[in-house]
Amino acid sequence: MPQDLAHRHLLARDLAQARVTTDERAPLLGNPAKRASIFVMPCARVAQAPSWTAARTNETAGDCMSTLEDAVLHHLQEIGAGLVDLRHELHQHPSLSGDEGPTAARVARWLRTHTQARLIEGLGGAGLAAVFEPSNPTSDQTLLLRAELDALPISEVEPLSYRSTAEGVSHKCGHDGHMAMLCGAARLLERFGAAGRVVLLFQPAEETGEGACAVLADPRFDELRPDRAFALHNLPGFPEGSVVLRGGTFASASQGLWVKASGETAHASTPHLGRSPALALARMIQELTPLAAEALPGHRDAFITITHLEMGRPSYGVAPGEGELRATLRAASDEDLETLVRAAFTTVKRVAASEGIEAEIEHQERFAASINDEGGTALVEQAAELAELPVVHLEEPLPWSEDFGQFLGRAPGALFGLGAGAGAKPMHSARYDFPDDLLTRGALCLFALTRAAFESPSDEESER
Incomplete structure (x- = not known):
């Protein structure tokens, strides 16, 4: 394992010994009345998990697993600086919901440069899908991993070298980081492949709750409909690099x-x-x-x-x-x-x-609850174990909303969090900025999900 990555994993393991309560984290959960406990669970070492390479080699399980673990981490270290550059470029050029065309074009250019994925553009507006088809599939399943394209109508106030160039618009929810992490997973998929088809979706208009429905309604999405769907969101206030998870309702x-x-x-x-x-x-x-x-x-x-x-x-x-x-x-x-x-x-x-008085009422920006099924939650835990990231289990749902619930209403899976640090500024604050140190860990976790998902039977396969 490269020395700097090993050091980060040791820090994550130290964090995994802590137990915190919602009383201590009331601001990050957004509701001081909550009194749930949060447990941070240490994960086993990757070397104990028999799952990295089942579809990649005919060598013995132990030998091939160790070889690919080293290769994956080494490649991740090689591409890390490029992911930071990409995140900064996306941060400098944000797009509001419904106007993400320029952002989608930047991501598409990057994917064409670094991968051979088949790209489908203009999904549900400005949405972009990168489709990775396995050369020797051992699964007929499709896995979807999603990131968001849109930024927020918030002015940049921090003196960043990569500060937003769009007046009154900036990435204060971390979607620039989410896109860069998904692009990192794309680099790993390009190098190491997957046992089944993987669709990386860069979705428009998450902030308004309109993007997921628009993508699902696009006739071209029919061929991409997944058997499982996953997305992550960075979470300030939780230990940096921890995977934040809950079965059932994750986001309200x-x-x-x-x-x-x-x-x-x-x-x-x-x-x-x-x-x-x-x-x-x-x-x-x-x-x-x-x-x-x-x-x-x-x-x-x-x-x-x-x-x-x-x-x-x-x-x-x-x-x-x-x-x-x-x-x-x-x-x-x-x-x-x-x-x-x-x-x-x-x-x-x-x-x-x-x-x-006459009162006219309109209902706007409807977000369905993001409900994680049992199998999807278990797969995220497996992926965290493979990536050697500690897991935080929530006892109550997070109060904010995410339109990924629309995807989870059509395919089993999970929405989960990635801790952005206990001292990180809150999302939607003008002083928030996505932590670059999360990029490689998020990319590794998303890639690990492709390994875990294709080694576990889907609900349909289980019924058969």
């Missing part, structure tokens, strides 16, 4: 609520002659904020966040006649979210009617 369901309140303007000196939405909006905020506890008693993972309020135009002479309110509704399951949505709808309509 959510939906945006947009209320447009209409009344009638009046002179500010005679507000009683108009119908201002001010009191109605104020009451809506007061009643929506605690509504989850009433609609879903005992469900601490359900809550409503008021995200926007606007009323009239800046003026001292006009009592406004219109306003709007936006909120995000969250719950651990799609069913609970539906219950919360219905309760919010009823509350808004009741308050508006009592204040003599």
